[in-house]
Amino acid sequence: MTDAPSLPGHLTPAPADHPRVPRAKVGVILANLGTPDATDYWSMRRYLNEFLSDERVIDLPRWKWQPILQLIILSKRPKSSGANYDKIWDREHDASPLLVITREQTAAVAAAMAERHGEGVMVDFAMRYGNPSTKSVIEKMAQAGCERIAFFPLYPQYSAPTTATANDQAFRALMQLRRQPAFRTVPSYHDHPLYIEALARSVEDAYGGLDRRPDLLVTSYHGMPERYLREGDPYHCQCQKTTRLLRERLGWPEDEVVISFQSRFGSEEWLKPYTVEEVARLAKAGKRHIAVMAPAFSADCVETLEEVEGEIREAFMHAGGEGFAYIPCLNAAPTHIEMMVSILERELSGWL
Template identity: 70%
Template sequence: MPDNPKALTPSLRPGEGRLAHAPADHPPVKPAKVGVLISNLGTPDSPDYWPMRRYLSEFLSDQRVIDYPRWKWQPLLQLIILSKRPFSSGANYRKIWNEERGESPLMTITRDQTRALSEALAARYGDCVMVDFCMRYGNPSTASKVREMVAAGVEKLLFFPLYPHYAGATSATANDAVFRALMAEKRQPALRTVPEYFDHPAYIEALAGSVEAAWAKLERKPDMLLASYHGMPKRYLMAGDPYHCQCQKTTRLLRERLGWAERAIQTTFQSVFGPEEWLQPYTVKHVAELARAGKKRIAVIAPAFSADCIETLEEIQGEIQEAFLHAGGEEFTYIPCLNDAPAHIAALSQVIEANLAGWLD
C-alpha cells in the first residue's frame, strides 16, 4: 500500500462528491485516481462481412501500418482489397471465434489479463488505481476508455501498449491514439507511456518457463525451436525502427536462460503482406526448409504477441503448420502465448510498478 493513499484524493464533502471548500453549485468532483490503461491491437466485433470490413479498413488505413501515399493506397484498399479480404479474413476468424462469449480470443484473453492485473495492483496499491483495456482498432476504442477514466477521476494515466517489442506499427500507433484522445479532454490527466520490455528479466523468465513446461509434456523433444515474430517491411528496419534488433535480443536472452546451444533456437518472421521484401527468414518458408533438411519435429513460440490471436491460433497452427507437414515434417508443437499465466501477470505487474514510481510507491 502507498504510505498515504489519501494524499491522492481531494478533500470531499461526505456523500456529496464536492470539494469541502467549494460552493454548493460547484460540479461534483471524483476522488483522484491513477489509471492504468493497457492497449492491444484490436479485433472485429464479429467475423461477418461489414464488421470485418470496418475493422480492416481502420487497421489498413493507419499510415504507420501501411505508409504508402493515401492517394495511391486508399483507392486500392477500398475498391479492391476490402471487396474481397473481409470474406477470407472472416472465415479465418470463424475458425477461432469464442462462440460462448461471442468475441475473438484476443478480446477474451485481454479481458482476463486486465482482470488479473487489476487484482494484482489492488493488492499492491489499494483502490486508488483503476485498470482497464482498450484496442487500437475496433472496440473498445482508446478514446472511449480515456473518456471513461477521466470521468471516473483519473488524474494520472499510465498507458501500456501490450507489445514487448517496439515498432512504429504497434507501440507508436497505440501511443498516437492515446495522444489524440487526450486532445478531446477539457481536463487532461498527466500521461506516461510504458516503453518496450523485450529484455525484462521477468518477461524472459516467463517465456522460458512456458518452453520448459511444453518440453516436459512431450515424449520426443523437438529438433528445433523457432521464435516466430510478426514481420515488417525490411525498409522500416533500414529507416531506424528497432524492432528487428529487439526480436533478435529476446531470442538470444531466451536461449541463454534455457542454457541451450546457439542453433537450438532460430528467429523467423511471419504475416508477410504485399509485394515488397519483409524481414527474413519467413516462418512459413523456413519451416518447410527445416522439414526437407531432416528436422522432423519442431516447436514454435511467438514472443512478440502478449496474447493468442489470429496470427497465432490460425496462421501458426494453420498455414505454418501445414507448410511444415506438407514438406515432410512429422511433429509440430505450438507453445501458446503467455496470455494470463501467473508468470506473465507477475512480469507485467513489475513493468507497471516500475513505471508508476513517483506517482505511487
C-alpha cells in the first residue's frame, strides 16, 4: 500500500540527510554594462578585453579582430581609458560612479519591494562585464532559494550590444545550473510613461536651477554602427521615439530639442549626427547656450561624466559656446525608482 499524498500546507518532513532547501523566493536582478575594478593598467586591460571580445559589441570575425585587439588596442587603450576613469573615480567608495549608483538603485528598489511584498523578493544587481558578474549573482540567487528570477537590463532603448548581450550572459549562466529557476527578461522601456515623466522632470528641475534658459536641449545617445540599423536593430528608432515623447511631454517646439549620438569607436560610419560635432555646429550657428542629457544611460558613468562633461563640453565652448549645462542621468532619483518598481511589478505578474 502506498502512502497517501500529502495535502497542500501539510509537507512531509524531509529525511535527516536531505540537503537544506531554502525558503522559495522571487529574485530581481538589475543588470548594467559594467565597470573596471580599478583604474590601473591590468584592471583596465581585463575589463576592456572582456568588453571588446564580446561578439555582440564587435561583430567582426574573431580571427580578424582578436589579433588587432590583443596586439594593438589592449597595449595602449587600458592606459588612456584608465586615465579617463581616474578623473571620475569615486574616492570615498573606491569604485566607479556607475557601480556606486547601481548599488544605490538596488538598495532603493529592494526597500520598495520589501515594503510592498515582504521578504519573499530578493533584489540584487549584476554587471555584464566586470564584477559582480551575472553568473555569480544568478548562482547566489539560486542558492538562496529564488525559484523565479526577473532579469532587468537597465537599457531604456533595446540594442544587440547592450540588452541582447546582457540576456545572452544570463542564459549562459543558467545553462550551468543543475536546477534552473524560472526566468523572465524585462523588455526595453523607451516609451514607458513613467520613464518619459522621469526624464521630463529631470529637465524641468535642471532648467529651474539655471540663470539663463538654454537655447535648446541636446539628447545625446550612445552610438552604434549605422549598419546595425540596416540589419534590423531597433535602437535608432527607439532613441528617436524617446526624444519625441520627451519633447511632447515638455510641450516644446521641435526646434528646441535635437538628437545626436556619442562614443564612436572604430573607423566605420556610426549613427549621426555625432554629438561632439553637432554641439560645435550649434555653437557656430548661434546657439550659444545649450543643455545636454543622455537618456540611454540609467546611471552616470565615464561616457557622461568624462565624455559629455569633458570632450563634448570642450568642443562646444571652443566653437564659441557660452553656456553648457549637463543634466545628470536619472540615477537613484525617486521618479526613476518608482518607474523601475512599476515595471518590475508588471513583469512579475503571477509571481508575487
